[in-house]
Structures are given as structure tokens and as C-alpha cells.
Amino acid sequence: MDSLLIAKTRMMKINKIVILLLFMLTVQNVFAQVSSAFYEGERITNVIYVFKNKLTDSIAQKNLEQEVKRAFPIFPQTTVRNLLLDGYTNKVYKLEQVSEAQYEVLPSQLGGINITLTVVISEKAKGKKEKSGALIGEKDFPILYQDNKSLLTTKFAMAQMLYSNNNSWYAREDAMLNGNPLAQNPAGEGYTGWIEGWVSGGLYGITTLSTKRSVYLYGGASYIMSASAGRELFTDESRAYGAFDDAFLGFVGTTSYPSGNRFTYNLSMGRQQFSVGKGFIIRNTAANGDNRGALQLNPRWAADYLGLASIRYNNFLLQVFQLDPDELDIVDSKTVIRGFNAELGDGYSNQIGFMMLGVPQSSFKYYTPSGEVLGREGLQLFNLRYYTNKPPDVPGLFYKGEIAYERNSNFDMKSFAGYSEIGWSFAKSKGAPALRYRYAFFSGDDPDTETYERWDPLLTGGNGEEWVIGANHFKVVQNSNMNVHQLQANIRPWQRIELVPQAMYMYAVANNNIGGNPALGYLPKKEYGSEFNITVKYFRSRHWYWHGHLAYTIPGLGVKEALSNTTKPWFSAMLFFRYAL
Template structure:
């Protein structure tokens, strides 16, 4: 099957595939020996709250002894024991309930006095670093800990823990956020009707000038995990209800509006298999899931906050309508099988389902993966020349991936790339996408400056060929990853798009990160049928540019502040589509999130 796919004569294979082969060669220089990460590896990124980390793939598990046991061989033995007991490992998606219970098992070790879990964004971005800070027991004798939590102690000081003993943990969930947002000359000069004429969720698109509005949400709930009998089998789950609201004119709607619905509603069983880093995990319900850094499947687009759901820019809704997930892990090999139905608004529901598998293998500094995606059901269709409609149902996507840290053995240097080929079981289709991303962080310098560059392609359809070649980005996205820009994501998706992106970031403290992004967009083909609003046939391939400054500030254990300033500069394609009178689109955003 792979030979058939590669023999299709893909237009850009000569540009993308050599990058993957180069990376395979470089990966061969990396040691396959499993080794412990350094503190530098663990703290390259900013510390983030557990709720924001939910569903992100784990790129590194780092175990740090706060003090020595007094002997190097005993330190190594304790570190290995903690790693084996924690059981959550590189490559799997982060689950707050599961990780919290795994930390409890570490704390119960006779040689451990205390243990703390901290989470950091990874370098490169898109994954998660899990750090376990362990203090060795000074005396071998341990005293069994009594049950904790509000039920056991009768005091609210234990909030959010409801009840916790050596077999179970149940907690209250309380998340929320508030934000103020301001856009100037949205829709590149007030052309909201032109871009949203066929968008039923945009009842009152903003016009020219400046519009400012407020958003907020709150999400209360309950979650827990418990060991079943004396077996290594654990049941877990969560339920939460999210209330969101907006006041003022956003880019789609005006007035005061609010919405409430279940956010988390899932249950699962986890079987801790014999052997190191081996498990079987099955779950079902409204939950988050993401493949790697969101190139084709990000947790962000699986739900939406558009229209009646309110809180458009805060974007609090992340769970799908349902996700059936089966995960198996044996040592360095991992396999996920999933069936996902996105959470859609009735007015624009496509009843799409996404099925797939993700197979990966982790080395010390290299991750090799292959994903297959299939759309078994969908009412959506593609627009081909001649007003022909082609069904989305039956789409197949083949997606190899390779990521290398410590490129050529150098700390802070990294390189990663992915390639995707699409065909269809019902008609002649040959589309492709891919990227190559290289970066370096000077982790030993003050503020840990980092510079990276990424080239990405999502193919367009050449109307002069028999095949349909416009790439379907599936559920690509994620701020800082594959969102085509804070501004440009409103008018252009990851299809028929070639992007050059340069990013510079600094980390003044462990809690503060400043990021400067530059994106330059060009169309792959002037035929853009299936695009947004007036961008169906382009007068130029010059789509535009965007410059974004982002600040992330982690305040204590429960608060997270995000600030964004961005400008979208229309290229000739957008300028001509709007009659030659397009303006720059500016946005300022400030949001404060809290998590318990």
C-alpha cells in the first residue's frame, strides 16, 4: 500500500520527503539507550497548569531528587523505582486524574518522603514535560497516611480534594476565565458580510473601526480515579458543566449572550500491565485528545465556541461530542486507536466522524510515528471546478512523523517534520501536506532565548488536472503550533497554503515567556474553491503576513495570564478580492484563567 501511495507522482514529494530521510539519518546518530533527562531538558519551557496540559502528548518525563540519599548507586536505584512506579511515560496523552494517582503511588514508596508534580511546555512546542520532584525518606520506617480530603477531615481547607486514600482519589473541578478583547478594522477593513455571507452562525459580523468586548466562563465538576479490588485495574472519569458568556460586539455577533452544556463527561479503565511502562487504557465520552503537536489532529478544533456558545476568543470548549479511545503501551512502543465525533453547532453540523490509529516508538531523543486517519461518515463535501461536489466521507490520510531532540548531540538543537498524503475511496484524489521545523534554544544563557524556522505546505487543487489535489487539514490547529495565525485563521485555513514561519522567544523567569512570531502566507494555487467568503479564485498567490507578540505568565499554582497583540497584513490576493481597499487587521487580547 505504501509503495502505491509513493508512486502517485506527488508534486511536492521532492521537497518534503528528503527532509524526512535526512532526519532518519540524523536519528541514527542518536542513542537508543533509555537515559534520564537533565534539569535543563525539563525546564526549557514555561510552567503551565494541569488543566491546560490535559490531552497534550507527553514529550519527556523528568525525575529529580531534591537531595541525595547519600550514595550515587542508591540515588540511581530510587530514580529507577520512581520511574517504574509512576508508570505515566513519554508518548502518551496527559491525563490529570491518572497522573495525580500515579504520583500518589510514588508518595507511598518506603524510600520517598515527599513527591511533587510540575508541568512545563516542551521545546519544541506542542508537547508536555512532566517533572517529578522527589525527596528521599531519611528513615526507612514509614507511617501509613490517613485518608485526606474534605470528606475525611471535615474542613474546606482540603479543597479541591473530596476524598483521598491509598486506593482512590476524588476531586472537585473548578476552572474558569475572563478576558477583554479588541479588534481594529476586523475582516481587513470591515468586510464582515463578504466573508460571512454563508455563515449562519455570524448573525451580526463586525464592521470597520474598533470593537471591544468581554468574555467569561466557569466550569465546575467532579473527577476521580479508584483501584478496583486488589488488581492493577483502575476506573477513572470526570463530569463537568461549562457556562460561558459574552458581552458586546465580537467579530461574528453582538449583544449579551450565554450558553451552558456539559464539557467533560467520560469514563475509562486503565490496566497497569506487568513490565516497565506497559499499560492498556480504554475510555469513552466527552474528552480531549490530540496527536503530537496538532498538525492534523489538535484538541482545539474538536469543539467550538462560535455563535450561540459565546466566549469566542477565550475558547473554553475543548472536548469532542464523544471520543472512543483505546491505548496500548509496551516499553517504548505505543499504539492508539480512536473514533471521534467533533462537537458541532446544529446550524453548521456536518455529522463528521474521524477514525484512526497512531503508532509510535520512542528513543532517548527521537520519536518515530505513523498515523492513519479515515473519515467513515460526513455530510461535508469538497468544491471542484465546474461546481462539482465531492464527498468528504471516504477520505484516507497517511501520516509519517519524525522528531529529534539534541540534534547531532547538541543540547537545545531540535528538528522535526511530518508528511501527509491523502486519497479517497470514491474518486481520484492526490493531496499532500508537510512541514520541516528546526530550532535552537540557548538554555545556558539568561532568559533562554530560542529561535526557530518552519516551512509548511498544504496543497491546493490544480484545475488543469483530473485529480482533486486540495488537502483536507482534518482538525489541524493549536495556538503556537498549526493555527495559521491569530488573524488569518479567521479567513484562511490550512489548505492551499504555503507558510514560512519564524519564531523568537525568551523566558525571563520560569513562569513568564515572551514569543514573537512572523508568518508569511502564499497560496499553492490560485484556484481556492472551498475557501472562505470571497477567496474562491485568487488574483495573486500573495495571501498576506502576520506578526504576533504573545505573553504567557503562570501566576502561582492556579492562575494563568495570557496576552496577545497581533496584526494581519493582507496580501494582494485578499486586497484584490475586497476591491483593492483592504486594511490591516489588528487585535489585542488579555485573558486570565484559573484552574483547581
């Protein structure tokens, strides 16, 4: 009881701090740059340049545009890194004929993020301050200091969520969570609800090591405090937790040639986020929930360690990485992943990618019907992907597809996964809707063969438009031994509001489901079930984002019979806001 009282007291203190910070922050002035803290680590779909007050001399204008692009080496199919966006934008602003420069970061209806850099040009060169920032008395917060070579800035973000379920775990939490080490009086039959939130702050900087060679040193660190109270999916224990999230150091350089070719490199190490492609294999590099709280908000994304070397020459990207995900202490498998990723394409029409990785260390186990216990250590994975895309405001067909194969050097393993997605963008129509259909396959294990065939999903995930397949269903089946048919629409009836309805049908590849939820270890029928959900996104301003969803999941015959026909449909409702500088 004492620990529960202490946790609730902490939660009340956090809420008071949140309210105070909200009051203070809502009276801040509007800054030149748009906050991108919501989208750190997200995949960039398009990079758009907007030039205002163009020069009358067309040749001079073309040269200036090339100079801007050299100063802003951000490319499609890379990931959002706020610090580099700020640093490169500052570099563009320092150009002689640029009077204003700012970037905007918004989600694309085709998936991923659109980055728009707006540059206001002045025919006459204007004097600019050599130094600025809050530390020298300027009203530039969150920028603390910047000059022609360096930038020091802060990051602040926070979120709070209300979540409610009716008949969680199909009203059979007794079976679905039996033996789960995270479960302590979890949500189940009937209505339950909880509240969770987090607050984070960080310090980041970038400085020029060589102006001639365009070489920069960058780094930063942030701290997150998260908390939960109420009866959530696994526990009714109120708790609060604080720890560092990201903490990294890196070098980045870029070289532009007279021919127009560009070469960039980026070397970084430390606690940082990482994803590959559309997140089909690697997306969730940190875990949330349990003693950390904030199970649904997922504030933590940084791995325990990521060493990453990236080089890019025009449209060719090569990455070499070593990754140690930040797992929950109670289920930490000590998994280490090493691999390389290569991509070729302009990000707009065609994009081809290939990744190969290995797992030299892991205590994660695979279980079989015979009772033999195998392990992830020794896993090797090969992934091939192909995307087509559409620039903003361009209607037409788009397609995405991937296939992946897993084997293990320590035993006979052959598992497969893949998907095919096809859609159409009605970019010129009212609401600019985008419609898509996706079929995904994740192999299951056939007990009649000596080969182990169940797909290991590794670090897949993200959000409901990526590889969290079903707001409720994903909590039951995590992208293994499954076929999925999914329909989705993205509609913007108003400029700041987006609707995302989804319908999906899931069924197993094999009746043997050992390695999944123990209550569903054998499925008399292969049908997992169906889910219908809708998400509403409200982009209130560059600081504020509101998000809500409703989800209704109907158990299929396989789940019903495995649970003795005592299941009920699962309904969930959620509303949260995020604030960021």
C-alpha cells in the same frame, strides 16, 4: 430585545459569580500538588524526575528510583490527563521511603509540556494517614477523599478575556462574511471589542481494581458555563450557554518486569479530548463560538465521543480510536473518524510516528470550479512524522517534520500537506531563548485536472504556536491551499514571563481557492499576506495564568485584488486570565 436583555442579565450574573469565587479562592491554603488544569490534553514533551535527600546506599537509591517510575507511568509524547497525574502521584507518596511527592506542569519552550515529579526521600519510614480529604474533615480541598487505593477530587477553572479588533476581516466584513450562517452584525471596519468568559467545575475519581496487577478504574465529568458580550468577529449578540464538557470512563493498567521493561494499557470511552502528534491533523475535537460564546477562549475541547484503546511497551505506542468531534449545531457535519496511530521513540532524541485514518460518515462538502459537489465521506489519510527534541536545560539543534496524503474511496482525490521545522535551543543562555523556522505546505486544487487536490485540514488547530497560523490570518484561511514561511522565538527574560514573537508570510498554492472563504474563491495573485504578532505569558502562580497578544496582519496582493483593492490592515489586541485549582 427581550432575549438580548436576558442574555446580558445572565452575563452580569456570571461576572458576579466569578468575582465572588475569585475572592473565596484567593484565601485558600497552598496544596501539595501543582494544578495542571491549564494543560489538560496537551502533549507531554519531557518527564523529569527530581529526587531530594537521596539514600546513602546507591543500590537502594537506584531501586527506589525504579519503584517511583513504576508507580508513575507517565511518558513523553503522551497527553496530560490530570486525574491520572493525581492518582499516580498519590501512589508514589504512599511508598514507604517517600516523605513528599508533587508534580509540576509547565510549557516547554520547544513546544508541548514538561512534567517534573519531585520526590523527597526519608531514610526512616514515617507513618502516613491511611485516609485524607475534605469529606473526612481534612483541609485537603480540592481533594475530597483519598486512601491507599482510591482518589476522589474536584476540578474548578475559570477564565475571562478582553478582545479588540481594528478593521476585522480587512475592513471588508460585507464580502468576507457574506452568506456565513454565523454572521449577525459582525465586527468590521474600525475599532470593536467584546468580553467573554467561562466557568467550569467537575468531579473525578480513580480507584484500584487490582493492586497485584496494577489495574485502575477512572472516570469523571465536568460542566462549563460560557458567555460573550459585545461585538465580536461574527455577531454582536450577547449570549450565555451551559453544557457538559468531558464525561468519560476508563481502565488503565501497568506491568513492570524484572528486566526493566514496562507494559501499559489504557481503554477509555465517552466525551474526552484527543490529539495526535503535534496537532497537525487532529487537535481541535470541539468547537466554540456561535450560541456557545467564548469564541476566542476556546474552553471546550472534548469530543462528542471518543473511544480510545492505547497500549505501550517501553518506547512503542499503539492507539486505535473512533472520534466524533463536538461541532456547532448550525454547521454539524456528523463527521466520524476511525483510525490507528503508532509511535516509536524515547521522546528526547528521536520520535517516529505513523497514523492512518478513515471517515466512514460525514456530510461535509467539497466544492469545485465546475460546480460538482463532492464530500468528505470516504476520506482516507496517511500521516508520517519524525521529531527530534532536547531535554530541558540542554542546548542544541531540534527538528520536526511531517508529511500527509489524502485520498477518497468515492472519487479521484490526491492531496498533500507537510511541514519542516528546524530550530536551536540556547538553553544555557540568559532568557534560554529557542529560535525556529518552519515551512508548511497544504495543497490546492488545480481546476485543469480531473483529480480533486485541495487539502482537507480535518481537526487541525490548537494555538498560535501549533497550527493556528496567524492570530488574525487563521480566521481567513484555515490551513488549505497555502504555503507558509514562519519565524518564531520563545524567550524567558524572567522566570515567570515568556515572550513569543512571530513573523509569517502566506501565499496560495493555486489561484483557484473554491472551498475557502467565498470572497477569495479566485485569487488574481497568490499572495495571502503577512502577519507579525507577539504573545506575552505570565505564570503568576500555580493557580493564576495571564496571557496577552498583539497581532498586525497585512493583506497580500491576492487578497487585495480579490476584494477590489478596498482592504485595510487588521490589528487585534487581547488580554485574558485563567484560574484553576
